[in-house]
Amino acid sequence: MCGICGVLNSNQQKVDKTLLQDMCAQLVHRGPDAQGYYVRENIGLGHRRLSVLDLQTGSQPIHNESKTIWLITNGEIYNFIELRDSLAKKGHSFYTKTDAEVIVHLYEEYKEECLDFLRGMFAFALWDENEKKMFIARDRLGKKPVFYSYDEKYFAFASELKALLKYPGIRKDIDPQALDLYLTFQYVPAPRTIFKQVQKLMPAHYLVFKNNKLTIKRYWQLSSYSDERLSAAQYSEGIRHQLDEAVRLRLRSDVPVGAFLSGGIDSSAIVGLMAKHSNQPIKTFSVGFSERQYDELKFAKIIARQFNTEHFELIVKPDIVGILPQIVQYYGEPFADYSCIPTYYLSQFAASKVKVVLNGDGGDESFAGYDRYTACLIAQKIDKMPVFFTKLLQQTASLLPAGKDIRALSWRLKRFFDGVGYVPQERYRRWMSFFNQQEKELLLSNDLKNKIGLNNDRDWLDKYFQSRRGLDFVKSVIDVDIETYLPNALLVKMDISSMAHSLEARSPFLDHKFMEYTAGIPLDLKLQGFKRKVILKQALSGLLPKQIIQRPKAGFGIPMADWFRGELKDYMQDILLSSKAVKDGYFEQNYINSIIDEHMSKKTDNGYKLWSLLMFELWLTQFV
Secondary structure, eight states: OEEEEEEEETTOOOOOHHHHHHHHHTTGGGOBSEEEEEEETTEEEEEEEOOOSOTTTOOSSEEOTTSOEEEEEEEEETTHHHHHHHHHHTTOOOSOOOTTHHHHHHHHHHGGGGGGGOOEEEEEEEEETTTTEEEEEEOSSOOSOOEEEEOSSEEEEESSHHHHTTSTTOOOOBOHHHHHHHHHHSSOOTTBOSBTTOEEOOTTEEEEEETTEEEEEEOOOOOOOOSOOOOHHHHHHHHHHHHHHHHHHTTOOSSOEEEEOOSSHHHHHHHHHHHHHOSSOOEEEEEEESSGGGOOHHHHHHHHHHTTOEEEEEEEOOOHHHHHHHHHHHHOSOOOOTTHHHHHHHHHHHHTTOSEEEOOTTHHHHTTOSHHHHHHHHHHHHHTSOHHHHHHHHHHHHTSOOOSSTTSHHHHHHHHHHHTTSOHHHHHHHHHOSSOHHHHHHHBOHHHHHHSOTTHHHHHHHHHHHTTTTSOHHHHHHHHHHHTHIIIIIHHHHHHHHHTTTOEEEOGGGOHHHHHHHHTSOGGGTEETTEESHHHHHHTTTTSOHHHHSSOOOOSOOOHHHHHHTTTHHHHHHHHTSHHHHHHOSBOHHHHHHHHHHHHTTSSOOHHHHHHHHHHHHHHHHHO
């Protein structure tokens, strides 16, 4: 895992190496082991290296035999051994043993179609001196990021926003639509960033910058279509085989490899398959809390004993006030999934023992593991009921107490019925919203509302649903999650948290061949009412103990609601109600006062709303 950056000056101005060094200095945590540069006239590439494969000769930039193609990469190509062998037979010669060098020679053979051969997580930039062309690509699921900015004078890119901002002339004008999307979903979705002048390259896309012209193309899309239906036993066997191969490939490393272990079915399966391929005990890492309802350590211990791992536990009693400025700095733009806190601590903990970890990310998307998929099924049944009965259910739900914690059944029921009565697509949007349309009408200043379309977030989601018209709605929701929530929230959280501590995180469930296989499994074998991940649990029945397979999904939550009512109360109020926040003029202070009062009186849990506002204000202070 590494950090990359670069500049191509369209006005032919020479690139100053000190600029690349300044950009790379912002990426040291992504690559603390080495740095390298390629500078020639108006083109410059910079690289920070985290040494995982080929520790001796794998420094970058990497070039071809004639030194007309130069490459910098972030990530891992897991099938590089097989690709290297096939390329050598075609006459290509290699001067390193690193995985990245195969990209150079694949490009020589296939140009942009080289992406079809790569199995891994990656963001890379390739300079073709012969064609005077910059070719940049991002992996299929979006594990590795690329930020870029350009105008008639320059094209610049980097692995992180704060590195890109070192390029002179990039203005920090906030994009109102991006801020609106952040308040709705907790993240700024690609291709937008919080700044108007900067964009993110989308997952499964590549760009070419040549002759001062930018071209962007998609090279892969997950399809759930399958022309055959196998038996449950056949699918189970296929899952085990495909997941086992994905794990085996991700054990390729010249440094120690460990695993995050939550005690859930996904991370437990990864640890079980790792143990199968290892001659030594796997190092596993778990995080817990003193608050009992958020602690899963007992389940992680079951798996640690089952597979004889070398197990490490961390009880999180975080100094949030102390680490929040660091976290905001690492993310570079507003991000409000507060499970980033335990992920940050877990990564820091694991990095003291290993350099690479495997995790269970992606299992919920491939096997319908989220509550909202069951909610969609139930809502579809309610849609078929008489209108008066639906209204009676909604009125009954409105009488329930809101619940002081988002894990409370009453809180979840009220959120569910908040979506019932709307068309399915709008229902999904409301369930995924942290500030809904009515709440944003009260929150946003008039000036900001005038700059944002009333249906900005709806229009953004509509683009993803439109391409799936005719599909079963639950299947379309899973597909949309894979293209939106997964890369923009979950994978950003894992990338930033792990890279902050120079730790490489690998995700076997996100192997694209594995996901292509599981996408073709009929939905009724994954989701059966309140039973989720049915076929995965069947596939793992011979590997994992029953108490792990049968336990309900817990999620990676933290007791933020209690913390805001306790040790973080003064800190949160001081920032959100400060004169500076008022002066910024983005939000209506009366509404912020009201949601703070609701939260403190335990009328409802507004912790996630307060966290979103807090993270934005902290980001604004550091970056704007």
